[in-house]
């Protein structure tokens with residue numbers, strides 16, 4: 244890594260803007276007090292505290308575990324849905340309509356229903372995450388399936404490839420980029436949604452601890468956990484989704 | 496001698512009758528070029544012969560056995576489409592090796608055949624390239640290598656050089672002609688270029704305007720001087736293009 248690349252990587256204008264924001268933030272914090280707007284320094288200190296105590300891992304881990312189940316389940320069902328849409332024109336129509344309905348349902352609907360159905364338990368945020376991310380991931384896969392080049396499938400017919408071989412050689416590679424795009428958006432949504440659902444009835448997770456911090460008037464911790472969320476989001480994007488997408492696109 | 500391929504009164508209707516009735520026979524090792532105005536049904540005919548499309552009338556016999564669309568027949572037919580139809584996420588060698596799977600070859604054998612066929616098509620050294628990283632001419636050559644790899648009884652080619660520039664086209668014509676001489680395959684080659692057909696075909700089939708019939712079947716054995724032949728074919732195709740534009744309600 245050459246030294247000359249660092250300014251570019253840090254993106255100097257962004258860095259400048261950040262400095263300006265911190266300056267204004269400090270000023271406003273000083274003017275309105277730490278309850279309404281804690282100072283940047285107290286947020287940094289709070290962040291160091293939870294990293295030091297390991298609390299950051301407890302709550303982030305709890306949130307991620309719920310996301311893993313809810314979002315993972317959504318991806319699984321979405322893949323099966325895509326498969327059905329690929330195999331049957333009839334199923335494709337039904338899936339389209341079902342996704343249109345799911346896509347226009349609010350997060351809040353699922354939070355309320357999940358509390359009624361699952362009570363104040365882990366399953367409430369898991370179910371909410373599942374219901375919200377399912378249509379996003381499934382829409383992408385179904386679109387990917389529809390974009391599969393029929394001419395390539397016909398090429399498979401010419402050479403008498405079996406159904407399984409055509410699926411492996413043609414359908415999966417052309418659908419994967421759509422799945423990855425859907426998963427990237429879906430994961431972001433999962434993180435945002437599960438955190439909201441965690442306000443109710445569970446005693447761990449980023450959403451829970453943010454709401455708890457508010458109740459005990461520790462506003463700086465609300466900011467700290469927001470920062471944790473942002474970091475989780477950016478890191479998974481860079482380390483997981485961008486890396487996988489790059490690998491998938493190596494033939495381009 | 497028994498015919499390799501027999502097209503017996505084949506016709507096809509879509510919304511309009513596209514092919515009225517076409518009949519001709521092809522002996523093993525012949526290089527047949529099919530000519531005709533745009534939209535007269537050349538692609539349709541090739542797809543029927545390849546078993547990709549059912550005929551409305553008549554039938555196609557390959558080694559005396561009927562070709563049924565959608566049915567897996569044991570005769571091997573290679574098809575080179577107007578587009579290369581390579582899988583962009585597979586290397587050239589993987590693309591060729593893929594079509595050898597149904598033939599029951601081991602992975603090592605498949606790799607070896609792919610190497611050999613790509614070399615034959617002038618692509619030695621490009622085995623591990625992805626299609627997006629080579630030129631259009633090279634992609635089309637890889638598609639031809641793929642079609643030859645299954646050692647097809649009959650090779651069907653639908654304007655395979657349509658997307659190439661004049662120079663690459665010339666190179667590919669020589670290439671196909673050389674491969675044909677070396678392998679002795681039976682080839683059916685659709686083109687709308689008369690020069691191309693006269694340059695590479697042993698038999699020329701001139702189709703009429705839609706609904707298509709065979710206007711003339713010419714043995715290209717040098718009996719007619721090349722220039723005169725080209726001129727005659729040009730006159731014919733102009734007449735057919737005019738008839739198609741004037742007569743048919745759909746363009």
Ligand SMILES: Nc1ncnc2c1ncn2[C@@H]1O[C@H](COP(=O)(O)OP(=O)(O)O)[C@@H](O)[C@H]1O
Nearest residue numbers: 509510513532533534535536537538539540746
């Ligand atoms: N699948 C199809 N459905 C309806 N019409 C078709 C179909 N395929 C081809 N045609 C029509 O048949 C005619 C011949 O097409 P084609 O065989 O592609 O001609 P050529 O290859 O000689 O240019 C055209 O008028 C075209 O519109």
Ligand SMILES: [Mg+2]
Nearest residue numbers: 537538539654
């Ligand atoms: Mg055509």
